[in-house]
Amino acid sequence: MTKPNQRPGPNEPAWWFIVAAGELVLGRDEPLPPHGMAAQMPMPDLSEYKIVFLGELRERNCYLVLADYGDTQFAELGEFGNVRELLTVGDEALFAIAARAKQVSEFLSTHRFCGRCGVRMHEVDWELAMHCHSCQHRCYPRISPCIIVAIRKGRQVLLARGKRHPEGLFSVLAGFVEAGEAIERTLEREVMEEAGIKIKNPRFVGTQSWPFPHSLMIGFTAEWESGELRLDPFELEEGDWFDIDKLPRIPSAGTIARRLIDRLKTEIDQETESRG
Known part of the structure; x- marks a missing residue:
């Protein structure tokens, strides 16, 4: 090592x-x-x-x-x-x-000081960790898993603008995995809490480390199953279903959010071509 x-x-x-x-x-x-x-x-x-x-x-x-x-x-x-x-x-x-x-x-x-006893911590020389010689508490870099999901309803994609998004920028839904929670449950819960709808057919797409400050984004696509759109006013400023060919300003290339939106667009375009 x-x-x-x-x-x-x-x-x-x-x-x-x-x-x-x-x-x-x-x-x-x-x-x-x-x-x-x-x-x-x-x-x-x-x-x-x-x-x-x-x-x-x-x-x-x-x-x-x-x-x-x-x-x-x-x-x-x-x-x-x-x-x-x-x-x-x-x-x-x-x-x-x-x-x-x-x-x-x-x-x-x-992590300069121990979160358990308050004593100054020391770097471990053979792995990336901080160690307290007083109470033997050891810490490793924190990773906070998050789900991020692009949801489609026919030819439409659900996009929303969070309170921290720049004006005019819309993205897909995302949320942190809670302690002891399965990722599948996080998907269902976050979508219901933020948009008031149920989803089906979730499909894993990929992940991206997101250093703001220590997130791991776990990306999915999914389909609308039921429910009327009801946005959480504490999390989202605005949002709606947008036609895949008439999208507002969306995240830039290179972001996992853009990758998920592009994945849905590819799926929708392929379905349109197959129908002739």
Whole structure:
């Protein structure tokens, strides 16, 4: 097992995920993390920074570099920006590593002290964990599973705008899995709570790590079974059934929400073609 505290070699070409206050250093011309040998890049002495090994991307090691808010030592490499910007590149593997970098930085910053006895915690040198030597409590990076589901009714797709969505942006329904709850139950419950309808034929599509701050989105498509649309006013600003060919502004390519909507569109188009 590769140790999380593995240090990069002096002439090792690598991907550098430099994170401060939840933001990542990205290039100005193209939103990519820095890549190359540290010795040949305009970077400060990394011995002064906490570094965590994240894994590999296309046979190159990836390292998280924990910087302080307002750190200007990496200014020549790019600017601190939102990890979402990487979605525009269309590289799922790169976004996954960046998501891991953000989530690991969040974990380390929020687990400095033991949640059980309050004593300062220490990093485990052979796995990514924090350990309390006083009460032996050990913590690992938190992952919060969420369902996200695109629902169709004939040629229509259910889309809604949450309170935190930008004006005019509509997406599919989503919600967190509760403690002790099966994912199938979460699907039924969240759809009923947010839209007041029952669904049938749920089909798993895929997952996406969503580092805001530590979610794992579990994506499904499903079909309307019964019930009139009744939106939860505490969660949603507005929503409706939209014809698949007349959709409002929807999430950008690269997001799992867009993948689910595109999946339904493909299904509907294929059904239309088969009917002649």
